[in-house]
Amino acid sequence: MARIIPLLLIISVLLSSCRSCNQDQDANKEFDIPDELMNDEQPLPVSSEVIDEIVQNVSSPVETAALIKGLKVPFNKDYMASTNSAKNMNTSFQKALGLGIYGADLGYLNMYEKTTVVIDYISTVKDLADGIQVGQFFDFNTLRRIATNKENLDSLMLISQQSFNRIDSYLRETNRASLSVVIIAGVWLEGLYLSTRVAQDANHPRINETIGEQKVIMGTLMALLDNYKRDPNIATLISDFEEIKDLYKDVTITYEIGGEPTPVVKDGVLTFVQNDVQTIKMSDETLKAIITKVQTLRNKFIS
Amino acid sequence: MKKTYFILLLTFILSGAYSIAFAQSEDDLVEICGMIAQDATYLKDFKVRLDAGNPPPVQRFSVILKKGIKYRFSVCNSKDYEGKVVLQLLDNNRLLATTHVVASGQDYPSIDYVCTKTGAYHLFFNFKDGKPGLAVGLLSLVETI
Numbered sequence: 077m078a079r080i081i082p083l084l085l086i087i088s089v090l091l092s093s094c095r096s097c098n099q100d101q102d103a104n105k106e107f108d109i110p111d112e113l114m115n116d117e118q119p120l121p122v123s124s125e126v127i128d129e130i131v132q133n134v135s136s137p138v139e140t141a142a143l144i145k146g147l148k149v150p151f152n153k154d155y156m157a158s159t160n161s162a163k164n165m166n167t168s169f170q171k172a173l174g175l176g177i178y179g180a181d182l183g184y185l186n187m188y189e190k191t192t193v194v195i196d197y198i199s200t201v202k203d204l205a206d207g208i209q210v211g212q213f214f215d216f217n218t219l220r221r222i223a224t225n226k227e228n229l230d231s232l233m234l235i236s237q238q239s240f241n242r243i244d245s246y247l248r249e250t251n252r253a254s255l256s257v258v259i260i261a262g263v264w265l266e267g268l269y270l271s272t273r274v275a276q277d278a279n280h281p282r283i284n285e286t287i288g289e290q291k292v293i294m295g296t297l298m299a300l301l302d303n304y305k306r307d308p309n310i311a312t313l314i315s316d317f318e319e320i321k322d323l324y325k326d327v328t329i330t331y332e333i334g335g336e337p338t339p340v341v342k343d344g345v346l347t348f349v350q351n352d353v354q355t356i357k358m359s360d361e362t363l364k365a366i367i368t369k370v371q372t373l374r375n376k377f378i379s
Numbered sequence: 380m381k382k383t384y385f386i387l388l389l390t391f392i393l394s395g396a397y398s399i400a401f402a403q404s405e406d407d408l409v410e411i412c413g414m415i416a417q418d419a420t421y422l423k424d425f426k427v428r429l430d431a432g433n434p435p436p437v438q439r440f441s442v443i444l445k446k447g448i449k450y451r452f453s454v455c456n457s458k459d460y461e462g463k464v465v466l467q468l469l470d471n472n473r474l475l476a477t478t479h480v481v482a483s484g485q486d487y488p489s490i491d492y493v494c495t496k497t498g499a500y501h502l503f504f505n506f507k508d509g510k511p512g513l514a515v516g517l518l519s520l521v522e523t524i
Contacts, residue, residue, distance in 0.1 A: 146523030347491040348476035
């Protein structure tokens with residue numbers, strides 16, 4: 077009997093393998109394959125490896141917020157998108173774009189440690205994430221607990237950022253990279269919007285430069301979006317962004333390449349200081365035109 | 380019967396399943412790396428898993444770094460593999476920063492980089508002597524300059 081059982085097991089495994097072989101031909105009928113994969117006219121999909129290469133932190137809510145805070149510009153709630161607008165976001169495209177916009181605002185709030193307002197934004201982000209089936213990556217309860225108890229606020233930033241990174245990875249792994257790109261576009265637009273508001277109120281040369289240097293980042297973002305231009309919503313978004321891109325044609329960025337970065341030990345950490353110099357030439361008129369265009373476009377999505 | 384169970388248990392352990400069950404996960408490494416980065420603000424993690432090879436295989440990522448920000452790059456290795464990771468930051472073909480300084484032979488778990496030019500940069504990860512390895516690199520923000 078002891079010898080027969082393993083033999084039966086081996087036979088059953090072999091039989092089940094053979095059955096799987098026969099079913100492969102009909103696999104398409106049995107599995108839920110995303111529509112875009114069934115469409116012969118779809119653009120050549122960019123592999124996740126290539127997107128990974130391009131997309132890592134194209135736009136980051138944390139960096140923009142850190143730059144703004146670094147200029148000693150006080151927190152302003154009016155800069156942020158009203159969470160009421162999220163109720164009007166019904167399609168996956170709108171929800172993904174909203175996720176990016178409110179995600180950027182969440183980064184801004186976290187940077188200034190505004191825990192009283194943050195819960196409203198965490199809830200909004202969670203709802204939008206649920207709307208595109210990625211809510212499971214957003215640790216809502218932990219974030220709410222940290223914000224409510226004002227405990228370890230660094231964790232608030234960490235978990236928020238990690239949640240967005242996981243959403244991004246998951247969407248790309250599940251062949252929904254187009255939504256991931258739309259989220260990135262939303263983060264970028266809101267980050268730029270926040271910068272334009274600060275530029276109007278603070279008129280600081282560094283924030284003006286931040287707006288000007290978005291020309292570099294916009295080039296990468298447009299390349300990403302372009303791959304999904306057959307999606308009508310993304311095509312419209314590209315068309316909207318083209319209007320901003322056109323204004324950036326009048327922005328000139330030059331670089332003076334310095335020598336190798338100088339390694340120095342600061343506070344016990346090996347620090348490399350880059351010696352390249354970046355210079356941005358942008359007229360006041362161009363800056364004003366970019367500010368107006370960005371704010372109009374962003375408000376269109378938030379209305 | 381006891382003998383059969385013993386053989387099954389031994390097979391389980393020798394097959395590596397035991398070590399896998401208790402291996403360090405990539406998420407564990409991200410957490411450890413976060414501690415190495417200390418009080419810097421987390422931005423992104425990079426999971427690196429490479430087989431042995433000669434020349435040492437390389438895993439590459441691209442990031443956009445922004446002018447006026449001091450970034451911190453931290454690395455940590457899985458204790459389950461031999462490989463010790465080396466991170467290099469490049470701008471096109473220029474080596475800008477690394478966690479392994481050839482001149483001194485010293486390895487740093489964390490390095491800072493003061494960025495003066497907004498643009499795309501490349502991160503190259505490899506394991507010393509082409510040994511197989513699992514590691515995590517962490518990008519975090521130290522301060523604005």
